[in-house]
Amino acid sequence: MAHDATHDHHDHHGAPQGFFQRWVMSTNHKDIGTLYLVFALLMFFIGGAFAMVIRAELFKPGMQLVQPYFFNEMTTMHALVMIFGAIMPSFVGLANWMIPLMVGAPDMALPRMNNLSFWIMPFAFTLLLSTLFMPGGGPAGGWTMYPPLSLQGESIAYVVFAVHLMGISSIMGAINIIATILNMRAPGMDLLKMPVFVWSWLITAFLLIAVMPVLAGAVTMLLTDKYFHTNFFNAAGGGDPVLYQHIFWFFGHPEVYIMILPAFGIISEIIPTFARKPIFGYKAMVFAIASIAFLSFIVWAHHMFAVGLPMGAEIFFMYATMLIAVPTGVKVFNWVSTMWGGSMTFETPMLFSIAFVILFTIGGFSGLMLALAPADFQYHDTYFVVAHFHYVLVTGAAFSIMAAAYYWLPKWSGNMYSETWGKIHFWSSVISVNVLFFPQHFLGLAGMPRRIPDYNVAFANFNMISSIGGFWFGASQLIFLGVIVHCVYFSKKKAADRSWEGAKGLEWTVPSPAPHHTFDVPPVIHDDELAHGHTDH
């Protein structure tokens, strides 16, 4: 469909030749997408190294390897790096690469701001990680930075500034995505013809704009409490530490969905491709994402059941939280229904997607258990919570990113990856991740608190199993790195323009690898080529 337009007009001029011009000064959405993805992969391994320290220390009871303060630094930095450095930037990278291709736009709407959005990130993380080498150490009060604990460290100013920079980057990225989707779509690409991935990112971008400034406000107040003698969160001065928790989680809960809605979009692209069927219930998928986004604003206090809320608030937040299971259930039902009766094949992206559907649902179920206020008094601050959010964020968000990488690598690089090694990576990851996180449910139910470097001997066996799973999962990701490097630089197997038999959508109409410039002339949209297949929405 769009072949003629793209073939005739792409590559009037190719990518800039010099490294500095190409990568530092880039305004090209594909190059900036690549930068985001490479940066996120680097952060994934740095955050993963912190996790290895945590699991090594917890391998057996007693203090083994590190001092307690350093352990706390590791738990704090692991979360900050993985959330803000790995998961979020990788989704932004995917958005940069794929949204213009999916909606038939020549680039992001604001290319120079796109460059700035990315290049803020390395500075933010250099600042954040540098605190580990400072006298007094890095942040150790948890990624939530609750006062007064977080204010005891000397690194808080650096952390707050790093969070500000990350926030500015995220907001600029979100603004760019909204401006691109709302204004740069090819003629004929109506909103309800957009791929679900694009929809998921449009909604995520609105969430980002609504909540990142709230985080920025909260950490700014931390800073003024620490250095300018304000008393926002200081009870002795008339402030309220619990107020911080409310503000933080008003950001924090939508943040959880910022990290999972794009994953829903990715899975909604991959499953139809490998089931060779249009997505079941396209409109329902879009409305479910919007519903989840809306509900994310009215459930924040379920993170604070144990803080002492009025009974009415506990009940409201409990039921509002449980309500999220409805649109999430719609999505899981639709993914399964898409597969039902399809001509399925099980290439690596599909394997990761199926694992996502099953394991994310397990994370959702444990989330429902945590949503029950009376039960949460038992589970709060235990390893059950750790198990829950790692099922959501590792087998959910991270698996979807890996699925996306395998799915779109042929389009990005022009080469096919090694399917054998992709599958080895998948099976190694999916088994080890369960060895790693499933026993943590039992530890939490037995009462093991989170964020501690030592524990009762009663918890020894499950911790050892979990640590073995952790090292195994960490090592498995080296296979992922190897597959990517091999695919990009050494693979002899060239990718077709439409790299997967069942793939639909505009991105598969451009050559592989995607030329530096695409859709200089807007493509002609044919409804039967759209990812969701139907025209009667």
Added chain:
Amino acid sequence: MNAMVDNAMDERRKRARRTAWIAGCVALGIFVLSIVQMLKL
């Protein structure tokens, strides 16, 4: 033909900049509001 395409693209970029300004102002407003409402003025 190319001039028409360029004009349409310029128009879309102009609208995109306007969208970006609105979104940016909303973000800034939320940031200011999140602090101001705590000041108990």
